[in-house]
Amino acid sequence: MSKYDIIVLGSGPGGYVTAIRASQLGFKTAIIEKESLGGVCLNWGCIPTKALLKSAEVFNYLNHAEDYGLKAEKVDKDFDAVVKRSRDVAGGMSKGVQFLMKKNKIDVINGFGKLKSGKKIEVKDKDGNTKDYQADHIVVATGARSRELPNLPQDGEKVIGYREAMSLKKQPKKMIVVGSGAIGVEFAHFYNTMGTEVTIVEFLPNLVPLEDEEVSKQFEKSFKKSGIKVMTNSSVESVDTSGDGVKAKVKTKKGEETLEADIVLSAVGIKTNIEKIGLEDLGIKTDKDKIVVNEWYQTNVPGIYAIGDVVAGPALAHVASAEGIICVEKIKGMKVEALDYGNIPGCTYATPEIASVGLTEKQAKEQGYDIKIGKFPFSASGKASAAGKKEGFVKVIYDAKYGEWLGCHMIGAGVTDMIAEAVVARKLETTGHEILKAVHPHPTMSEAVMEATAAAYDEVIHI
Incomplete structure (x- = not known):
């Protein structure tokens, strides 16, 4: 042995x-x-x-x-x-x-x-x-x-998981994505960009429901603008795969409706x-x-x-x-x-990208913090304008008393490569004033972190 x-x-x-x-x-x-x-x-x-x-x-x-x-x-x-x-x-x-x-x-x-x-x-x-x-x-x-749901069994052909979604032999004309976590929205974005008609069905009130609510709302707005149909507060009750495609019964606040597609992608967790x-x-x-x-x-x-x-x-x-x-x-x-x-970064690689670490605004308030919030839109960023990527923003949350960096939430181009600044700074117990006074290079997307911090402390210049 x-x-x-x-x-x-x-x-x-x-x-x-x-x-x-x-x-x-x-x-x-x-x-x-x-x-x-x-x-x-x-x-x-x-x-x-x-x-x-x-x-x-x-x-x-x-x-x-x-x-x-x-x-x-x-x-x-x-x-x-x-x-x-x-x-x-x-x-x-x-x-x-x-x-x-x-x-x-x-x-x-x-x-x-x-x-x-x-x-x-x-x-x-x-x-x-x-x-x-x-x-x-x-x-x-x-x-x-x-993960498979009892009412959404995967057959690997018409009702699939992420593994099959990655290697389909033929691009579907219509796809229903169930679940709007990172896996669901990334595939929704990919297939939509490739020309598939995509509908997302999410049980909770917001897409990417673990993110800060403002990020979720911006993300939903961006997805709808790109042509993706979004159904929140909705759930797939059953699927019928007996025909050529799939018929999914979806329960919404307004009642029940039937969606038809070539494929249903189940992205409801692991x-x-x-x-x-x-x-x-x-x-x-x-x-x-x-x-x-x-x-x-x-x-x-x-x-x-x-x-x-x-x-x-x-x-x-x-x-x-x-x-x-x-x-x-x-x-x-x-x-x-x-x-x-409490200091683990989360990243979603759809377009726009999402990156976050720490507490959301809601969580910070629920935990009793007196907070300072700053936002900087990429529409005011010179680098974003030059790149044609003005969608999204950086949002920072600080403790008003000590300046502790409680949370950082980003949505926009390349933000998954920017979030590490917040992770390291939080690890080092850096304060908002230190971020504000640390010179950030211009023009970059990353200077939006400094600008958002300036907004939190009423020192913002570029908006």
């Missing part, structure tokens, strides 16, 4: 980062993966969707070339080629993880892993053969998959991959579809840990990576700091 210091079950951005950090710390490390290295994020999530969205952005630029004084005639798309580029990007990233495994001398074990007593994992390969492996420490990082991996056999505690862990990701069973989508917290790649690093550094005995879940 092969023996390791650390075995990681799952090779997504949580798992493979955990394995690399463990190897760096001198642990003999192995990683178990049933499919492709990189997990959902690299193969079917974060990375390939961004490739699709980039193709949509270029296509949109070409269709609006005249806005920039240019001419592009006979602009068309090759849907198959767009999908192929996305898959090629994903394939390249997975190969990159393979290289990192070799570089860091991590053994890759292919197959489905199941926890056993005695800190062992049984791995069944594609041919059905099994082999046991043992480790002093086992880290569960098995991730999650698209389901953790915690079944059949031996949790029950070992008595590992779970709660509401999550593995219960402490702040260092230790389960109730000594030597077994869990990180990423399978534990409570935001189901985000960068969160899983951070958790994995903290986990193995704690195992090593290093002095580590628990992850601050």
